[in-house]
Amino acid sequence: MSLFPIFLKLTGRPCVVIGAGRLAESKIESLRAAEAAITVIAPRAIDAIAERADAGELILRARPYVEGDLAGAFLVVAATDDPAVNRAVFAEATASGVLCNAVDDPPFCDFYFPSVVRRGDLQLAISTAGNSPALAQQLRKELNEQLPLDLGDWLADLGNLRREVVTAEPLNESRRLLLHQLAQRHVCAYDQCPSRLLAREHARTNPIPMEKA
Ligand SMILES: C[C@@]1(CC(=O)O)C2=NC(=C\c3[nH]c(c(CCC(=O)O)c3CC(=O)O)Cc3[nH]c(c(CC(=O)O)c3CCC(=O)O)/C=C3\N/C(=C\2)[C@@H](CCC(=O)O)[C@]3(C)CC(=O)O)/[C@H]1CCC(=O)O
Numbered sequence: 581m582s583l584f585p586i587f588l589k590l591t592g593r594p595c596v597v598i599g600a601g602r603l604a605e606s607k608i609e610s611l612r613a614a615e616a617a618i619t620v621i622a623p624r625a626i627d628a629i630a631e632r633a634d635a636g637e638l639i640l641r642a643r644p645y646v647e648g649d650l651a652g653a654f655l656v657v658a659a660t661d662d663p664a665v666n667r668a669v670f671a672e673a674t675a676s677g678v679l680c681n682a683v684d685d686p687p688f689c690d691f692y693f694p695s696v697v698r699r700g701d702l703q704l705a706i707s708t709a710g711n712s713p714a715l716a717q718q719l720r721k722e723l724n725e726q727l728p729l730d731l732g733d734w735l736a737d738l739g740n741l742r743r744e745v746v747t748a749e750p751l752n753e754s755r756r757l758l759l760h761q762l763a764q765r766h767v768c769a770y771d772q773c774p775s776r777l778l779a780r781e782h783a784r785t786n787p788i789p790m791e792k793a
């Protein structure tokens with residue numbers, strides 16, 4: 581199966597989770613990391629989810645799923661212990677154009693959750709298209725051990741520096757080469773950081789033409 585890999589902007593988007601057990605919790609954590617507006621619907625919730633509701637971090641409706649619960653949702657995760665309920669959720673999602681993941685039930689998923697290695701804004705998402713979730717998990721662990729812990733901080737600095745360069749320089753081949761050069765070395769917040777000095781020198785010798793400034 582050929583899956584399409586994308587990184588979705590979920591900030592503030594209504595996402596519904598049906599079920600409030602351990603499996604739901606792990607999906608809720610992923611959705612929270614993306615700042616989704618989460619509504620959880622389940623008659624019983626584990627403490628971790630109830631506490632998030634008490635803290636105002638999500639809305640918890642303590643009742644079973646009923647048809648119509650997906651109105652206005654962007655995506656839904658069906659994570660109950662009743663496959664018939666998960667499938668009913670998938671049917672409503674399909675009828676109303678809402679993206680659905682029925683946890684661990686591939687025929688009833690429009691998308692799968694990947695295994696993720698994260699360093700700040702840097703994310704490596706691994707998919708085996710359901711062939712072996714255990715392999716996805718194993719690769720995550722291996723990559724996690726290999727990636728430096730400060731990669732997220734470094735990326736944040738590099739992003740700031742890139743924004744400086746992009747503001748100061750016209751879009752041309754020399755800017756493109758500079759950005760590749762900067763990505764190969766460590767950038768630091770220190771004002772005299774060699775990468776910053778290089779970027780400034782480059783900006784000085786490649787000024788934006790007046791009409792573009
Ligand atoms: C990546 C990860 C993300 C997450 O869950 O958030 C994820 N599964 C993880 C772990 C894991 N899941 C399972 C095991 C036991 C070992 C094994 O079976 O291999 C382990 C490992 C363990 O925990 O031991 C059991 C399992 N999973 C699925 C089935 C159904 C089936 O195969 O038919 C069954 C059998 C259930 C049964 O036996 O009844 C299906 C799916 N699981 C997916 C995602 C999607 C495809 C991902 C991909 O391969 O690309 C997909 C299709 C749908 C979905 O749920 O999105 C997470 C790793 C997180 C991490 O640690 O990094």
Ligand SMILES: NC(=O)c1ccc[n+]([C@@H]2O[C@H](COP(=O)([O-])OP(=O)(O)OC[C@H]3O[C@@H](n4cnc5c(N)ncnc54)[C@H](O)[C@@H]3O)[C@@H](O)[C@H]2O)c1
Pocket residue numbers: 598599600601602603604621622623624625626643644645659660661662665683684
């Ligand atoms: N936990 C695991 O590691 C794991 C691994 C593989 C498969 N599974 C399977 O995945 C399913 C979910 O796992 P879990 O550990 O989160 O289960 P769980 O029993 O802890 O939680 C099930 C949740 O579904 C809710 N629910 C039941 N009927 C509902 C309905 N009609 N409407 C809305 N919510 C409803 C319950 O209130 C509860 O919050 C189970 O079937 C389990 O066998 C679990």
